[in-house]
Amino acid sequence: MANIYNFNAGPGALPAEVLQEAQEELRNYQGIGASILEISHRSKAYESIHHEAKQLIKELMGLPSDYEVLFLHGGASLQFSMVPINFLTEGKVAGYIHCGTWSGKAWQEAQKIGQTLVLASGEKQSFKQMPELSNLNIPKEMAYVHLTSNETIDGIQCRSFPDTGHVPLVVDMSSDIFSRPIEASRFSLIYAGAQKNLGPAGVTIVIVRRSLLARIPETIPDILSYHTQVKHHSLYNTPPVFSVYMVNLVLKWIVNQGGVQSVAVRNQQKADLLYQVLDNSGGFYKGLAYKDSRSMMNITFCASSSEIENKLLAELEQEGFLGLKGHRDAGHLRASIYNGVPYEHCKALADFLTEFQKRNG
Template sequence: MSRLWNFSAGPAALPLPVLERAQRELLDWNGSGASVMEQSHRGKRFIAMAQQVEADLRELMGIPSHYAVLFEQGGATQHFAQIPMNLAREGDSADYIVTGHWSEKAANEAAPYVRVHVAATSKADGYLHMAPRDTWQLDPAASYAHIATNETIHGVQFQHVPDVGSVPLVADMSSDILSGPVDVSRFGLIYAGAQKNIGPSGLVLMIIRRDLLERPTRPMAKIFRYAEHAANDSMLNTPNTWGWYLAGLTFQWLKENGGLAVMGERNRQKAELLYGTIDGSGGYYRNPIDPAVRSRMNIPFTLHDSALDAAFLQESEAAGLLALKGHKALGGMRASLYNAVPLEAVQALVDFMRDFARRHG
């Protein structure tokens, strides 16, 4: 068996050392004689591991002590609805900055629980750019302002943390968390599905300022209330123990490889290599996104002739390059360059792209 270069948008590539260690420990974790998936989440071994995982994450991201770290379930999509349930009272409003498919979906899913105010959107031009900050119509009385820091489908990414005034900034970081340094103190709440840069699907990482946990909310079951999860160390119910464990291995891998500053530089190099190949192809390959907001994680592109798409996908997979088919909403191609995708993989991709263009004219 040989592993191929995986450009999947999610579930996505995991670091090979993480997979190899999980393989070694699958039947006998931590000398326990059983898999981590067979351990009680309330046992001493698992609790000690969970505490170390949180400590590693806090070190990596520089998370201040007045933020709680939660390991949730449901995928980020569930939290599109759960966030307004926890941060807004009935009748409150929230600002949403719509920059692509996922921020638009977040706004739509929040609508039953908060008065959604779209403070800015670039939908009219197909999300090829972001609305300039000085055009945003923010409400200083909003319960929070929501962004998606990176749009996996449209390939648009915030290059800086936007200023939204005194209201808490809520960010869906599912596809770019841990891809470089970030100032956590600029946010009220960060949430991220695990299946891009953290681990397997089924786990949601949440970093929330503790004062927000004290906000009065509507009546709801305890299982939906973030304050209850924080009070119970994310073990109000049985957590995703396998996902938590693998997230911990990924955090250790990140630390061993220099942390988020090093990872950010690697991701910059990978993205520049691929964008340079697209832009330098004389129009054979195209990416229409405003260069000022191009994503370093997800790079959609098209061929000059869509009739070549099928051949490109068939030949690229035969060359060991997986999951390059674009999202059905846009078509074309998409290469996702998450942390676990090395520079060698991107080099292999651009070599193939240049060869394909030579052979197919």
């Protein structure tokens, strides 16, 4: 395992310390005689994990007291539907920032529920640049504004978030939650699949402002209602126990790293290291995203020819670098450097890319 470098886009790399702790506790969780995989979600053992994880999210994100934290199934893809089902009520219009594949999927799902409006789009830039968000025309009666903070496929990320006034701002942070500090109170609802920065697949974090719950119709199915999930403390149905347990371990790891601010510093160092290799390659490598929109989580790039790319990908895989082939919709190469990817692994990749250029440039 020492020679494996995991740059998968999701599920992504988890911190080695977290995996070690989970392994040690897997068969006998804290001496109770049973695995975390087989305990009841109503047990005291899980109750402690559940509430500790919620509290750590609130503390690390600096959430005001009027926010609820939920652990739900279905990934971000279910949230694409749940958000409009709960808040895109009759007579309302939902605003969407269309900045890539995932924001596009969220918008498509909302169109099945009610009326939508694209407030800004990056389509003219082939979704390689975040659209301008500082001067959005947002009607006061709008149900909400939806934004994806980081688009994993094309490797772009929001540098700053729009001011939506009294209109609720909803954000999909699946691929950059806890990677950098944010002002959480600016958002009415935040959701994130855990499998990139927080844990394994299977659990989605939803953070919702309590005042928003009053807008939810009573006619929607209970399991799709945020109000129901808040009322039952994410225990309306059996929660993804093991995934929540892993999220709790990752959250404690973030605390031990010095908090989100310290993690963000390291993430920026990792990104800078790799972008410098691309920018200093004299055209042998080229970053695909506009520089003002480059993601700190997903670095997309190409090589000087398809032949060189194929050779590079083959050698990378042979040397233990995993997950560097770009998404099927974008092609080329992509290095996903989430919280769990150590700086040393990014340094190894940077060194390999530099050495490969010397042999093939």
